Every structure is written in structure tokens, then in C-alpha cells.
Amino acid sequence: MADTLTPLERLLATVTHKKPDRPPVFPVMLMQGARELGLSLEEYFSKGEHYAHGQLRLLEKFGHDCVIGVPHVVEDTVAFGATLMYFRNGPPSLGKMVLREAKDARKLTAADPKKIPALQETLHALNILAQNVKGRVPIIGAAVAPFSLPSLLMGAEAWVDLLFSDPATRDPILAHALAVTRDFCIAWANAQIEAGADAIVLADGMASATMITRDEFMQFALPVIRETISQIKGPVVWEGVGSVLPVIDLIAETGAAGIILDYHDDLAAAHQVAAGKITLIGNFNNIAMRRWSPEKMKDEVARALAATGGMDYIVGAQGPEIPLGVSDETIRAMIETTKNFQSA
Amino acid sequence: MNLEICRQQFLETLIALDQDRGKQIIEDALAAKLPAEEIIAHVVNPAMDDVSARQTNLDITLSRMYIMARIVETALNRLLLAVPRPPVPRATVVIGTARGDYHGLGRRLVATFMRVAGFKVVDLGLSVENRQFVNMAVSVKAQAILASALLVHTAEELVGIRDILRERKLENEIKFIVGGAPFNFDPEFWTQVRADAMARNATDAVATVRQLIGVG
Structure with a gap:
């Protein structure tokens, strides 16, 4: 069936809970553009111009429904003084922890994201993408959510130790750290929107139900998520990077437009909670996907579309990134199966 | 204080994620002259089995598992200082x-x-x-x-x-x-x-x- 909406119109229909011509399909390809351009990942990620042209090349090649304006969210840590370590086969990591221990978070400060060279490159990538596809194809930005950013700076162990420590010691550190990361996240997300992003994904790996209970989520994470989303000047998608089913109802009330599911989350159950309130994205196992044939991908897409009826739903992976090892044919199967879907 | 009471208290402490209380129970047990090696065998190991069962049943978050393990680790470190002869590691x-x-x-x-x-x-x-x-x-x-x-x-x-x-x-x-x-x-x-x-x-x-x- 031929598409009758542009990718942006399709996304807008979906997030406003109207019936699109077909569901949007977002294979998030952050690294594949390097291969298209014959560059190393370090060269590709380090220059906004390279990254943007890689995204445009992938859009032309696959004909999916979005471009991603941010090469990787680890770059957010550079604003806190981190250096990056590059890999031949994946996104960079921190060279070392920025904070030696949790109590160092008392002195945490962040630079203005617009003044950080690495982040300026991302804004440049967004500018280029906007010049080419703005108003037609959704341009997606991303940032690490305020609750999870401290764990990148001090390590997950120190962050969890802090969360479960004596409240008298914990609360002042937590309050300062979250205020700094919240303000940074808002400023960085809004800078991306000014540069051309249509929506922002907030990656919140420490806040998923895999990591913390619903009560802990309500105590520690939800308030700062709500504050952050209320001040970002565009739609926000929340990504738990783990199971999110137990908190979909809470995220739906924050004003978030979408939520990315983990592959463990029951898609039909999630859809029951989310329908008419928040758009679901996912929930294909992006690690196992490296071994999927195109036929297996077709089955997975068919399963997801059957569970959701193609409403309030965007076809995509958990994570949500497609690893480098997934074949072009398998990625095409995700896109073509979605394009051929006819909702009831 | 006997080993059974100690075991129950330590397990409750783990579930409550009360790190200070976990330390105190071990100190109380040692003060009551319970042998450190017996505390390891009959308090710490069963507590770990309980944590393990919760992990296997996936009814616990990773953060809570981690804090429980920290409480056990602290207890074990203290008890190993109190055993007369350090146990020979299996490997x-x-x-x-x-x-x-x-x-x-x-x-x-x-x-x-x-x-x-x-x-x-x-x-x-x-x-x-x-x-x-x-x-x-x-x-x-x-x-x-x-x-x-x-x-x-x-x-x-x-x-x-x-x-x-x-x-x-x-x-x-x-x-x-x-x-x-x-x-x-x-x-x-x-x-x-x-x-x-x-x-x-x-x-x-x-x-x-x-x-x-x-x-x-």
C-alpha cells in the first residue's frame, strides 16, 4: 500500500492518537552511516557534517521514517569534564569516571552545552538535517535523563550506594546533583530543538523497573522527569533502557509523548495501559537481532503490529539502537513489513 | 542470641536493606560468642540463598540485589576477621x-x-x-x-x-x-x-x- 502521509505527518498522527496511514518505523541507526561514508566510527562521530550526511544517506537507502540527530548520548558527559574512549565497533565510552565517589557530586557543575565543541558538532549535524528534511521527516534528538546522568559520571555502584544511603547524608547530595543534571538536560535538549530537532529522547537507564521499584521511581526519578519534560520545548520520548511496563502510567502523566519498551515488556499489556495516552516504541530484542534473518524480522514486526493493531505504536528496537551486526536485508524487512501493514 | 534468631534477624535486615542494622546484628552475634564460622555457615549463607532465590524468580530489582549483596559482603568481611583460621579458598x-x-x-x-x-x-x-x-x-x-x-x-x-x-x-x-x-x-x-x-x-x-x- 502506498504511503499517503509524510513521515512527519505519520508521526504526528501517531502521537496524537489518530490513525496514521500505517505505523511509523524507526530503525535507529547511529553507526551504520560511517560504513556508508567509508569512515571510522571516531571520524564519523566526531564531525557533525559527517554524521548528518550519514543519516541522510541511510534515509535515502532505507526510506524509513526518521533521522537521528545525535550520534550517541555518552557525549553529554563531556560537558561535565569527561573524555571519550572510541571503539572500532560501537559508541564511545568514558575514558574514566568524572567523579571519584558519590560525595564529589556536591561540587558537580556543568558547562553550557552550546559552548562544548563536541556538542557544537551535534548541533551542526542537526542544522544540516534541518536544512535537508525539516518539515518532512522527523529529526530526533537525545540526551541522558537527569536521574541517570550522575551514574555515568560516578559509576552505577556509587550512584546506587548513594540512593540507598542515610537520607541525611544522601538528600543534599542528591538534590544538588539532580538540580545540576536537570538544568543541563533541559538546556541541552532545548539547544537541540533550536538547532532543528523535532523531538527529544531521554535515556534513563537507572530509572527502569529493572533497576528500581515503582515506589523508588516515584520517590527519586519521577519528580525530576516531570520537571525536565515540562521545560523541554518539544515532545519527549522516555527510554528506560530496561523494563518500563510497571511505570508506563506514571510516564504517561509527565507529558511524555512516547516511551521505549524493553523486549521483556509484554507489548499487548503495555498497549492496554498506553492506548490513547502515550505512544509505545519497541520492543524488538536488538542484541539477538544480529542473528535474525529477514524472515525472522518480518515475524517480529507482524507480532508487534498484531499486539498493538498499529495504533499508538512506532515499530522499533529496544535500546533502541540497531547494532552494526544487523544485516541491511534484516533492517529492510523491518521497514517493508511495516510499510505493507494495513490497519483494521 | 542464637544462630536461628540471628539468621531471622539478618534476613529481615536484608529485605529492609538496612545496612547499619546488618552490621549491628553481626557484632551482636560475635559479642554473644557465636563462632564466626558458624555465623557464616548458618546466617550469611542461608541469607545469600534467599537473595539468590529472589534473583532467580526475578522478583527483585538489580539495585536492591546489589544493596543486599553489599550487606552480605560487609558481614562476610567482618566475620572473616573473626574466624580462628581463615578458610582455605575452593579456588x-x-x-x-x-x-x-x-x-x-x-x-x-x-x-x-x-x-x-x-x-x-x-x-x-x-x-x-x-x-x-x-x-x-x-x-x-x-x-x-x-x-x-x-x-x-x-x-x-x-x-x-x-x-x-x-x-x-x-x-x-x-x-x-x-x-x-x-x-x-x-x-x-x-x-x-x-x-x-x-x-x-x-x-x-x-x-x-x-x-x-x-x-x-
């Missing part, structure tokens, strides 16, 4: 996260479970080079290397441990076991990095190491 293992990987919760859990199970654990911490794993394993005469990763690409690079073990003809002496989310998401992934085995969680890590190196 030695080296553990760490892959280079570039700073996700250490799972690694700490496994380290604690291994120690409670009677292994000597040399923890290299976060972002460990493949060569460091092997060099340390040789240096401490470890029978196994346990490498953990959360990211696909850092997990993929662990294959370098196998290459070094092969190059140095250490494959018979040192077993190579991997764990972490990517290996759980794709149960065939461990074969790609040519590990001897994978462990799905901390409990499984203990069982896997025991089986591979042949200790009870």
Missing part, C-alpha cells in the same frame, strides 16, 4: 568489567556470591584490559576469569581474552566465563566471544565456575 577467580564498560553492579554481585561460596575473588573493577585479566589470573594462579559487560561492543571485544589464553597456552589452566545483559539478551552470544561458558546471573556464576573447574 581463585579474577573478575572485572570489559574495557570501556563502567557498569559494575552485576560484577559486584557475582564477586560477592563467589566469595560467600568460598572462592577467593580478585576484583579488577571497571574497564579492564583483556591482557590485565590474563596477567592477573596468572599472577594469582586463578582457575577462572569472569568478565562482565553491559554493552554489545565491549562484550564483543572480550574475545581478546580467549586469544591471549590461546597464545599463552593457558586454556587448560584458566577457564573464561562471561556474563552481563548482552549475553542474556542473546543466549548464543557467549560462543561468539569463544568463552568456555556464560553465567545468566550471580547464582549461575557460582554453579558454572564450580562445574567448569570441578570443585564442589
Whole structure:
């Protein structure tokens, strides 16, 4: 069936809970553009111009429904003084922890994201993408959510130790750290929107139900998520990077437009909670996907579309990134199966 | 105070994640002249079994598991100072996260479970080079290397441990076991990095190491 909406119109229909011509399909390809351009990942990620042209090349090649304006969210840590370590086969990591221990978070400060060279490159990538596809194809930005950013700076162990420590010691550190990361996240997300992003994904790996209970989520994470989303000047998608089913109802009330599911989350159950309130994205196992044939991908897409009826739903992976090892044919199967879907 | 009361109190403390109370119960037990080795056998080990069952049943978050393991680890450290003769370790293992990987919760859990199970654990911490794993394993005469990763690409690079073990003809002496989310998401992934085995969680890590190196 031929598409009758542009990718942006399709996304807008979906997030406003109207019936699109077909569901949007977002294979998030952050690294594949390097291969298209014959560059190393370090060269590709380090220059906004390279990254943007890689995204445009992938859009032309696959004909999916979005471009991603941010090469990787680890770059957010550079604003806190981190250096990056590059890999031949994946996104960079921190060279070392920025904070030696949790109590160092008392002195945490962040630079203005617009003044950080690495982040300026991302804004440049967004500018280029906007010049080419703005108003037609959704341009997606991303940032690490305020609750999870401290764990990148001090390590997950120190962050969890802090969360479960004596409240008298914990609360002042937590309050300062979250205020700094919240303000940074808002400023960085809004800078991306000014540069051309249509929506922002907030990656919140420490806040998923895999990591913390619903009560802990309500105590520690939800308030700062709500504050952050209320001040970002565009739609926000929340990504738990783990199971999110137990908190979909809470995220739906924050004003978030979408939520990315983990592959463990029951898609039909999630859809029951989310329908008419928040758009679901996912929930294909992006690690196992490296071994999927195109036929297996077709089955997975068919399963997801059957569970959701193609409403309030965007076809995509958990994570949500497609690893480098997934074949072009398998990625095409995700896109073509979605394009051929006819909702009831 | 007797061992049964101590066991019950310690378990309640674990469930409540009360770290200070956990320390106090162990101090009270030692003050009541309960033998440290008996406390390990009849208080700490059963508590760990309970944590393990919760992990297996997936009815506990990773953060809570981690804090429970910290309470157990603190208790164990205190008790090992109080035993008349330090127990002879079943074997030695080296553990760490892959280079570039700073996700250490799972690694700490496994380290604690291994120690409670009677292994000597040399923890290299976060972002460990493949060569460091092997060099340390040789240096401490470890029978196994346990490498953990959360990211696909850092997990993929662990294959370098196998290459070094092969190059140095250490494959018979040192077993190579991997764990972490990517290996759980794709149960065939461990074969790609040519590990001897994978462990799905901390409990499984203990069982896997025991089986591979042949200790009870």
C-alpha cells in the first residue's frame, strides 16, 4: 500500500492518537552511516557534517521514517569534564569516571552545552538535517535523563550506594546533583530543538523497573522527569533502557509523548495501559537481532503490529539502537513489513 | 542470641536493606560468642540463598540485589576477621568489567556470591584490559576469569581474552566465563566471544565456575 502521509505527518498522527496511514518505523541507526561514508566510527562521530550526511544517506537507502540527530548520548558527559574512549565497533565510552565517589557530586557543575565543541558538532549535524528534511521527516534528538546522568559520571555502584544511603547524608547530595543534571538536560535538549530537532529522547537507564521499584521511581526519578519534560520545548520520548511496563502510567502523566519498551515488556499489556495516552516504541530484542534473518524480522514486526493493531505504536528496537551486526536485508524487512501493514 | 534468631534477624535486615542494622546484628552475634564460622555457615549463607532465590524468580530489582549483596559482603568481611583460621579458598577467580564498560553492579554481585561460596575473588573493577585479566589470573594462579559487560561492543571485544589464553597456552589452566545483559539478551552470544561458558546471573556464576573447574 502506498504511503499517503509524510513521515512527519505519520508521526504526528501517531502521537496524537489518530490513525496514521500505517505505523511509523524507526530503525535507529547511529553507526551504520560511517560504513556508508567509508569512515571510522571516531571520524564519523566526531564531525557533525559527517554524521548528518550519514543519516541522510541511510534515509535515502532505507526510506524509513526518521533521522537521528545525535550520534550517541555518552557525549553529554563531556560537558561535565569527561573524555571519550572510541571503539572500532560501537559508541564511545568514558575514558574514566568524572567523579571519584558519590560525595564529589556536591561540587558537580556543568558547562553550557552550546559552548562544548563536541556538542557544537551535534548541533551542526542537526542544522544540516534541518536544512535537508525539516518539515518532512522527523529529526530526533537525545540526551541522558537527569536521574541517570550522575551514574555515568560516578559509576552505577556509587550512584546506587548513594540512593540507598542515610537520607541525611544522601538528600543534599542528591538534590544538588539532580538540580545540576536537570538544568543541563533541559538546556541541552532545548539547544537541540533550536538547532532543528523535532523531538527529544531521554535515556534513563537507572530509572527502569529493572533497576528500581515503582515506589523508588516515584520517590527519586519521577519528580525530576516531570520537571525536565515540562521545560523541554518539544515532545519527549522516555527510554528506560530496561523494563518500563510497571511505570508506563506514571510516564504517561509527565507529558511524555512516547516511551521505549524493553523486549521483556509484554507489548499487548503495555498497549492496554498506553492506548490513547502515550505512544509505545519497541520492543524488538536488538542484541539477538544480529542473528535474525529477514524472515525472522518480518515475524517480529507482524507480532508487534498484531499486539498493538498499529495504533499508538512506532515499530522499533529496544535500546533502541540497531547494532552494526544487523544485516541491511534484516533492517529492510523491518521497514517493508511495516510499510505493507494495513490497519483494521 | 542464637544462630536461628540471628539468621531471622539478618534476613529481615536484608529485605529492609538496612545496612547499619546488618552490621549491628553481626557484632551482636560475635559479642554473644557465636563462632564466626558458624555465623557464616548458618546466617550469611542461608541469607545469600534467599537473595539468590529472589534473583532467580526475578522478583527483585538489580539495585536492591546489589544493596543486599553489599550487606552480605560487609558481614562476610567482618566475620572473616573473626574466624580462628581463615578458610582455605575452593579456588581463585579474577573478575572485572570489559574495557570501556563502567557498569559494575552485576560484577559486584557475582564477586560477592563467589566469595560467600568460598572462592577467593580478585576484583579488577571497571574497564579492564583483556591482557590485565590474563596477567592477573596468572599472577594469582586463578582457575577462572569472569568478565562482565553491559554493552554489545565491549562484550564483543572480550574475545581478546580467549586469544591471549590461546597464545599463552593457558586454556587448560584458566577457564573464561562471561556474563552481563548482552549475553542474556542473546543466549548464543557467549560462543561468539569463544568463552568456555556464560553465567545468566550471580547464582549461575557460582554453579558454572564450580562445574567448569570441578570443585564442589
